[in-house]
Amino acid sequence: MAGIVAYGGYVPIYRLNRMAVYSSMGWLNPANIMNAAGEKAVANFDEDPVTMAVAAARDAIVDSGGDDLGALYFASTTSPYRERLCANIVASALGIEKIRTSDFAGGLKAGTSALLAALDIASSGDGGKTMVTASDMRLGLAGSPQELIFGDGAGALIVGNDNVIAEFKGSYSSGHDFGDHVRGSESRFDRQWEERWIREEGFETFILEALSGICDRCGVKTAALSKVIFPGYFGGGRKKIMKKAGILPEQVVDNLQERVGDTGTAHPLLMLGLALEDVSPGDLILLVGYGSGCDALLFEATGEIENYSPRKGVSGYIGRKRELDNYMKYLVWRRIVPADEGLRAETDKETRFSLIWRSHEMIYGLRGSVCRRCGTQQYPEQRICVNPSCGAIDEMEPVYLSEKGGTIFSFTADMLTATINPPAMYGGVDIGGGGRLPIEFTDCTMEDLAVGKAVDFTFRIKFYDKVRDVTNYFWKAVPVAGEVN
Amino acid sequence: MAEGIRDKVVILGMGCSKFGERWNDSSEDLVIEALLECLADAGIEIRDIEAAWLSHHMDEVNIGKGGLFLGRALHLPRIPITRTENLCASGTEAFRGACYAVASGAYDTALAIGVEKLKDTGYGGLPDSPIFGQMSRMTGPNATPPGMFAQLATAYSARYGVTMEKIKESMTHISWKSHQNGARNPRAHMRRPVTKEQIADSPIIAYPLGLFDCCGVSDGSACAIVTTPENAARIKPGIDPVKVKALQIAVSSGEEMQYTAWDGAGMLTTRRAAEKAYAEAGISDPRTELSLMEVHDCFSITEFATMEDLGISEPGHAAEDVLGGFFDIDGGVPCQTDGGLKCFGHPIGASGLRMLYEIYNQLLGRWPEDRAIKDAGLGLAHNLGGVPNQNVCSVAIIGK
Structure with missing residues (x-):
């Protein structure tokens, strides 16, 4: 059986009240009042998609220590590197090496694409577990809708064959070069096409296509689904999809727009993490990743789900929050406004x-070391034991x-x-x-x-x-x- | 068993430049200013210097590496010049090199000179330099010296149950006392007496250290010419010279930072260096035998903790001595009679020699009444380079 064996997530501690942004920048684009409700999660000054992915991965690693991972994937559209594999940094932080690593990027569905790649490994009977992380902190220009809509966060799933908590039942994917959100290689800030075009021609069309595609392929009716997960902040668009697909509000998982914001590639995983905290064995869960097309994946919760809980979980991280009461601080942290650091x-x-x-x-x-002779744990790794009454030489074991x-x-x-x-x-x-x-x-x-x-x-x-x-x-x-x- | 340095070397002369923001004076100007005073005091000429030890710390913003600077600045005739760099103990380290050279019989007359030009950075505080190596950039906190020393206060409070308020009050007294002394010293960088309220209310630099808990960052130079007792008697007949009694250096083993036995409330190196220096000098009770001290008051909290590390105050009880005025100029063991690092200033490579300069002149009874220590017999100079959890400590004792 291939499927999800563990899940976790991460939302940074700071929340920026959208009205605080609007009160500073609403003059430029008054229509943004439509997007100014609630709060968005904001990465701390010392966080980026790599660090958030590490936090989410650690949330999912409950007891294995990660030693049994055979692969690690990192999905993001805001990787700090054009060339340098972030999955390797995440793996190093988890103390794992010599495993399959890959970064998934480009479109927002990269998070679900990484998940599909992991499920391919599990379905092939390779045996190893795969850690899938997705993490984003997209930037909108000051005064843009995206600045209000986007939030920062990361999701993590471990995929494997043993102790599966949500069995993978099938998938349906589409890839479309649909230029709703585009950032060129030199661009830091998101640029989006006309919203109505995005909503009608992309969001609604592709998601409905994916929903019917997966239901046909797996032979299920939408009414049978316990949880339907699809990202996207278009309130009207979401309702239209639900109506056309015959999905009731109670089936749909909160898009976290009011509390976190759209976390890009991470968002389907983050929403799934939240949903899995509240499912019962036998529940059918439909997950859709949207952006440059769609990935739709169907899962069925197993009896194992009752034995699992993440360390803090998405809801735990959402509950752990502090207000970032200063919009300028956000702009400086993201290096949008040059500030005098001296x-x-x-x-x-x-x-x-x-x-x-x-x-x-x-x-x-x-990684530090433990002295085999006296048992003293020390950091950083030493060759000569730091214990003044020991001093053993080259008798160390590494310890994370x-x-x-x-x-x-x-x-x-x-x-x-x-x-x-x-x-x-x-x-x-x-x-x-x-x-x-x-x-x-x-x-x-x-x-x-x-x-x-x-x-x-x-x-x-x-x-x-x-x-x-x-x-x-x-x-x-x-x-x-x-x-x- | 080695017998140590005691009474083998004497100080023939000393010099010290004015410390401060010497915007328009180069390092060359500073060393020449200190050296001219020193040569006049010693009664010798540049060509009589047989070997030199040059201390400076921040070569990045100063005079480059090696000993070359001094040879060029003074046009010394191709004599051996050794650069010493051992953090804030660099000046004492240069003095130690010169003394050991004379004691060994290799030279009759040696120069120890320190210089630092810190005010060419464009900002206050010490320049940001990876003094603990590149790995410290990768893993060490984004720290400054005040932040590292400030932790002495939080750890001390936890260790001894002394309130942060009591510690702050003691720190304030320490800085107030140094300002009192510095105001009387024409060579000092900071010569303005300040009130305890001004000190206590100064803006926080690193909790709980305020601006007035931090020493001056200064340009300056100080030097000493040392020789054998026989040579001194020949050059300056009939004068009872100042003799070197002890020179000790102790360097952290890494235990403080990596092992969990250290309490964080003082410096293990200072305790070790002091213990060895007292033995070398033949001192059994420093509290009664020392006439004065110059300790490394880079921050008021450092001076506070050092009083216990040097064995002057009982562990956990420095506050009583400090607030009781024991280290004031009219106290039991006056400390920082020249204003200390706090007010005389802290051009790193020169500081150890500046301390010795103050003690040397006190021992010779050269200072005016308002800051003279009567009948001074033994003085201690203490430097601490680095930060509490990894450092180099020097303790030098000189006397009649």
Whole structure:
């Protein structure tokens, strides 16, 4: 049996109230009031599609540690790299190597296309599990509808053959070079064609085509579906699809437009993650990915679904939120508005790839070592044991530390250092099980910091090397009790 | 068993430039200013210098690497010049090199000179430089020195249960005292006395350190000429010279940052260097035997913690000594009688030598009444380079 064996998701902690955006930019495009309801999820200054994919993947890895993965896919239309495989960075952060990796890009259906590719592996009886991540943080120009509509987030699914919680029943795909949203290779901001054309000729037409295609192929009626998942913020368009396809409102999964926004390639996976938190064995789930055509996939929940829950889950992350009460901060974080970071920020922090490569398990995987002689856990990896009463040489076992959490040993909040999110909070953290590392704190304020407080580790942007257009990643610490649950 | 450096080397002369924002003076100007004073004091000429140790830290914004700068600036006649760089202990490290050279019998007369030109960066604070290597860029926090030292306060508070308010009050007293002393010192960078309210209310740089908890970033140079006791008696007959009593360096083992035994409330290196320096100098009770100290007050919290690390205050009780005025100019062991890093300034490579310059002149009774330490017999200079969880500490003791 091929299907989904685990699911998770990630929504960044910050929410930007759309009216806050509209009150600043509505003068330019008053009709945007139509899009100004609710809030959108906004990646923190140190997050990007890669870090969000790591967070979603970790949400889905409940107990396996990821060791049994045979492939990892990363889907995004906002990859920080034109050339450099982000799936490899995600895999490194999970402490996994020597597996099949691939990035899926281009259209918004890349998330479901990656899922189909993973299901192909499972259906072929290859045996290994595949982690599918999809993550996006698309940008609209200031004052554009897209700026309000888009949100940031990531979804993750593990596909395999054993302990399947949602069996894959079949799929239907279409590919159309339909230029509703287009970004050229030099463009940062989304550009969209006339909305009515998109809605009528693309959204409604392609999704209806996919719905009937999959129902015919799998021999099911829409009335039999427990959950119907299709992204898209067009309220009228969604109703039209439902009416034409004979789908009732209670069958349709929330498009998260009010709470998160359209997360692009991630959105079908994010919505599926939310839906799977609330299904029963035997439920039929129809998932549609839309953008440059459609992918439609049919799943049937198995009895295993009752034994599974993600660590935090999409609903958990949606509930964990803080208001980003400053629209300008969003513009600066996304480097839309150039801000004065001071001359200190001009220091050239050069990326040295040979250094990263030889230490990538240590940097991206947060790999330390445990001394076989005295049992002392230490970071970074050492050849000579740091325990002053041991000093064993070359008696180390590698150990991945990202899931071990820790406690705050010391902290400060620094107004002097160059950052687009002052004050820079950092300190010492004692790692669960031993060892200590100096580390930055994120997703918190200084009021959340106290010596002895528990932290979790989270994979984040360490610094952006603007001279070379390279994003460098490392781990940060998030105070556990600082999270608003 | 090695017998140490005690009484083997004497200071023949010292010099120190005015510290400050010396916008229109080059590093060459600064070393010449310090050296001319030093030569006059020593009673020798440039050509009498047989070997030199040059300390400077930030070669990126200063004078480049190696010892070449000094040879060119002073037109020294192709003598051996060694550049020393050991973070903020660089100046003391240069002094140590010169002293060891004389003690070994390799040279009769050696120069230790430090210089730093920090004000050519265009911004306040120290330049952002990867002092802990490229890996620290990849994994270390986006940190500054005040942020790293500020953590002493949060860890100290947790370790000893001393409130942050009490620590802040002590830090404020420390900076207030240094401003009092610095105001009396014409060579100091910052000469304005400030009130405790001004200090306590200054803008936060890195919690809990405010602006007035941070030392000055300055341009400056300081130097010493050292020689053998025999040579000194020949050049300056009848003068009781200042002798080197102890020179110790301790460097972090990585334990502080990677192992969990360190409490974060002080510097393990300082404790080690002090212990060894007291033994080398024959000091059994520093609290009563030391006449004055110049400690590395890069931040007020550093001075606070250092008082315990040096064994002057009991662990967990520095606040009582600080607030009781024990380190004030009229206290039990006056500290930073020249204003310290806080007010004299901190041109990194020169700082250790600047401290020795102050103690040397105090020991010789050269300072005016308003800041003279009467009958000073032994003085301690302490540097701490790096950050609390990884650093280089130097402790030098000189005396009559």
